[in-house]
Amino acid sequence: MIYLDNPATTNYKPFSVKMGILEALSKKYSANPGRSSHKLSINAALKILETRELLTKVFNLNNSNDVIFTSGCTEALNLAILGSIKTGGHIITTIYEHNSVLRPLFKLQKDGLIELTIVKPNNNDEITIKELELAVKPNTYMIIINHTSNVTGYTMNIADIGKFAKAHNLVFLVDGAQSGGHINIDMQKNNINMLALAGHKGFYGPQGVGALLLNNAKLQPIKFGGTGINSEQPMPPVISPEAYEAGTTCTPLIFGFDAGINFTIKHFDKINKKTTELTKFLITELSKIKNIKIYNKKNYSAGVVSFNLGDLPSNQVANELCETYGICVRSGLHCAPLVHRHFNTIEQGMVRVGIAYNNTKSQLKKLVFALNKIIKN
Amino acid sequence: MIYLDNPATTNYKPFSVKMGILEALSKKYSANPGRSSHKLSINAALKILETRELLTKVFNLNNSNDVIFTSGCTEALNLAILGSIKTGGHIITTIYEHNSVLRPLFKLQKDGLIELTIVKPNNNDEITIKELELAVKPNTYMIIINHTSNVTGYTMNIADIGKFAKAHNLVFLVDGAQSGGHINIDMQKNNINMLALAGHKGFYGPQGVGALLLNNAKLQPIKFGGTGINSEQPMPPVISPEAYEAGTTCTPLIFGFDAGINFTIKHFDKINKKTTELTKFLITELSKIKNIKIYNKKNYSAGVVSFNLGDLPSNQVANELCETYGICVRSGLHCAPLVHRHFNTIEQGMVRVGIAYNNTKSQLKKLVFALNKIIKN
Numbered sequence: 109m110i111y112l113d114n115p116a117t118t119n120y121k122p123f124s125v126k127m128g129i130l131e132a133l134s135k136k137y138s139a140n141p142g143r144s145s146h147k148l149s150i151n152a153a154l155k156i157l158e159t160r161e162l163l164t165k166v167f168n169l170n171n172s173n174d175v176i177f178t179s180g181c182t183e184a185l186n187l188a189i190l191g192s193i194k195t196g197g198h199i200i201t202t203i204y205e206h207n208s209v210l211r212p213l214f215k216l217q218k219d220g221l222i223e224l225t226i227v228k229p230n231n232n233d234e235i236t237i238k239e240l241e242l243a244v245k246p247n248t249y250m251i252i253i254n255h256t257s258n259v260t261g262y263t264m265n266i267a268d269i270g271k272f273a274k275a276h277n278l279v280f281l282v283d284g285a286q287s288g289g290h291i292n293i294d295m296q297k298n299n300i301n302m303l304a305l306a307g308h309k310g311f312y313g314p315q316g317v318g319a320l321l322l323n324n325a326k327l328q329p330i331k332f333g334g335t336g337i338n339s340e341q342p343m344p345p346v347i348s349p350e351a352y353e354a355g356t357t358c359t360p361l362i363f364g365f366d367a368g369i370n371f372t373i374k375h376f377d378k379i380n381k382k383t384t385e386l387t388k389f390l391i392t393e394l395s396k397i398k399n400i401k402i403y404n405k406k407n408y409s410a411g412v413v414s415f416n417l418g419d420l421p422s423n424q425v426a427n428e429l430c431e432t433y434g435i436c437v438r439s440g441l442h443c444a445p446l447v448h449r450h451f452n453t454i455e456q457g458m459v460r461v462g463i464a465y466n467n468t469k470s471q472l473k474k475l476v477f478a479l480n481k482i483i484k485n
Numbered sequence: 486m487i488y489l490d491n492p493a494t495t496n497y498k499p500f501s502v503k504m505g506i507l508e509a510l511s512k513k514y515s516a517n518p519g520r521s522s523h524k525l526s527i528n529a530a531l532k533i534l535e536t537r538e539l540l541t542k543v544f545n546l547n548n549s550n551d552v553i554f555t556s557g558c559t560e561a562l563n564l565a566i567l568g569s570i571k572t573g574g575h576i577i578t579t580i581y582e583h584n585s586v587l588r589p590l591f592k593l594q595k596d597g598l599i600e601l602t603i604v605k606p607n608n609n610d611e612i613t614i615k616e617l618e619l620a621v622k623p624n625t626y627m628i629i630i631n632h633t634s635n636v637t638g639y640t641m642n643i644a645d646i647g648k649f650a651k652a653h654n655l656v657f658l659v660d661g662a663q664s665g666g667h668i669n670i671d672m673q674k675n676n677i678n679m680l681a682l683a684g685h686k687g688f689y690g691p692q693g694v695g696a697l698l699l700n701n702a703k704l705q706p707i708k709f710g711g712t713g714i715n716s717e718q719p720m721p722p723v724i725s726p727e728a729y730e731a732g733t734t735c736t737p738l739i740f741g742f743d744a745g746i747n748f749t750i751k752h753f754d755k756i757n758k759k760t761t762e763l764t765k766f767l768i769t770e771l772s773k774i775k776n777i778k779i780y781n782k783k784n785y786s787a788g789v790v791s792f793n794l795g796d797l798p799s800n801q802v803a804n805e806l807c808e809t810y811g812i813c814v815r816s817g818l819h820c821a822p823l824v825h826r827h828f829n830t831i832e833q834g835m836v837r838v839g840i841a842y843n844n845t846k847s848q849l850k851k852l853v854f855a856l857n858k859i860i861k862n
Contacts, residue, residue, distance in 0.1 A: 111512075113523060116516065116733070117517045119512060119525065121510040126510055129510075130506075133498040133503055133506075135497075138494060138495070138496045139488070140490070140692075144814075145803065145807075146490060146803065147811075148486065148490070149490070149493075180735075182708065182710035183556070206710070207710050207731075208710030208731065211720060215709055215720070308733060315735050316556070316737060317693070332591075335584070339822055340818060342587070342591040343588060343592070354563075358556065358692050359693075360506070360691045360692060360693060364737075436516070436521065436523035436525055437521075438521040441717055443711030443713075
């Protein structure tokens with residue numbers, strides 16, 4: 109099997125990630141941090157705090173309390189959007205968003221709580237300040253962008269958009285599902301107020317964990333339960349992170365996430381260089397195929413390359429790649445319908461290749477070989 | 486260390502649970518089920534389906550689609566409560582509830598969406614149909630009960646309450662956080678419409694996973710994102726389980742949960758017998774201590790025993806147990822404030838001992854010895 113569906117989840121999980129999870133389940137740590145006050149509970153709490161401090165450092169935050177662990181990037185985005193509603197306000201977003209941004213927004217719009225503008229890209233399929241400026245209204249309070257598109261790999265300029273957000277006094281929420289681990293993100297420098305991350309993609313961690321990082325952002329909780337603080341009160345004070353992490357802390361996955369983050373820090377340059385080189389190589393090779401349509405040829409660091417072979421349904425291509433050649437890619441729609449509408453691929457979908465650190469040039473050559481065979485038949 | 490904080494999370498995790506998690510992270514399964522259509526994604530999806538079928542069988546449901554995986558019992562309860570609001574309706578619950586039930590309800594009450602009645606127990610600290618009947622109003626649509634109290638171990642009669650719920654045409658939601666794995670629950674026989682479970686307590690699974698099981702229950706999603714179905718629609722149809730499980734499936738923890746469920750099924754009689762015997766033994770031994778107040782002496786199967794030593798603050802007792810004797814228990818408030826109000830322990834809290842399968846009589850003897858020493862000093 110050649111696995112090239114890494115933007116969905118990386119197939120390769122480092123040994124340290126697995127060991128991290130097992131450590132959390134060992135006698136020393138298997139307890140409930142932040143609830144009891146015995147040694148095991150404190151052992152686990154201190155380890156969790158280390159991960160908060162790690163993320164604080166990596167994304168340049170001031171306070172480890174601004175790191176909220178979630179069950180994934182979807183919960184992080186839901187918390188960011190549903191937890192910061194300004195009734196009657198206006199939100200700007202783009203056609204590049206994933207359903208984990210669009211659907212909470214559509215829900216709020218449908219309920220009459222917010223106005224929504226979905227910005228379309230320019231003729232180069234890019235979103236720039238020019239497009240965004242046109243969308244600003246007096247009641248705009250938030251801008252949400254997908255840092256790197258899970259569909260095409262297109263990566264937006266967060267420095268520019270951060271300046272734009274600051275100039276208009278907007279809350280700036282970045283969906284870092286595909287960029288986290290692949291691209292260095294400085295939240296303070298780029299005026300990012302909220303950054304949503306997935307543990308299981310660019311960080312090579314386990315599925316089921318993510319984080320929402322806050323930088324001068326105010327939120328109301330959207331999930332209610334035990335918080336380990338102020339148990340006697342009907343609602344606990346809105347203190348980060350406790351107010352947003354109701355329920356038992358997911359120590360196994362946070363320990364695994366921690367190991368994944370450390371893995372990407374340690375090998376950052378190597379991972380980045382290899383992913384970029386392989387992506388460039390693939391785009392070059394794919395470009396030689398007649399009638400191929402490649403949807404983004406400029407952004408490499410997240411390792412995402414999407415294409416179609418003439419009019420062939422993307423699902424047919426993907427199925428043949430898997431059945432005949434043992435190559436796993438994703439096809440169809442990629443949970444981001446407006447990207448497909450923009451590129452006119454709602455029917456055809458797209459074949460998406462996602463390259464990770466452990467992929468090789470030889471695997472990509474096999475992919476290109478297989479695609480050429482598929483076209484011929 | 487003697488770990489007796491098992492109602493928070495079991496310290497012991499079976500080998501099979503750890504191996505299950507590692508399997509999910511192996512090359513064969515580490516993919517995104519329900520999204521892509523390649524072999525690895527299907528491998529993972531089939532394993533997840535097996536766990537749904539297992540839970541369907543164990544709790545006597547008709548359809549494996551009625552099993553919704555969540556990030557824990559808290560999310561399951563939030564989904565059950567916030568996903569089934571009838572505006573202007575009335576909900577009955579009890580003082581035995583955990584904050585993961587009370588706080589979503591207080592939020593709805595505060596927002597003016599529902600009326601709420603919190604039923605108090607009778608003179609025996611029990612909730613019976615008699616108390617519940619008095620709470621029914623014409624607009625009552627739901628009753629929520631904590632099957633086994635995490636504070637005292639008190640276990641309600643779900644058969645009786647199920648009949649009551651059916652007679653009044655109420656949605657019956659059971660918080661099974663502490664009973665799941667310890668007590669057999671037949672959802673159809675007991676007219677339970679929704680059952681919330683935690684993976685990391687009675688099932689000896691990992692922290693970070695739970696489930697909401699549905700039996701003729703209707704729900705709206707409370708988290709929005711990619712569902713793997715109908716990606717092109719602003720909101721997917723409300724189909725179970727996809728509509729409620731937005732985001733990447735947490736395969737590692739579900740694989741671990743599966744192994745935990747199988748562990749409890751295989752050893753059910755043995756676990757139950759041992760927990761019951763140890764709990765009875767502990768209550769007998771504790772009863773010999775002068776000035777001890779034990780808050781429930783009748784329910785054994787969940788292994789929960791709570792007490793106070795005269796007027797000693799529960800935190801002081803717990804700290805001394807940990808510092809001097811290496812015994813881990815929980816103290817203070819237990820995320821269920823109304824239980825403490827009922828027993829007049831808001832200030833003092835309670836010392837809670839939670840017994841699991843791997844605990845021994847000798848450990849409990851050491852605990853009793855330590856408590857006697859603490860009283861003497």
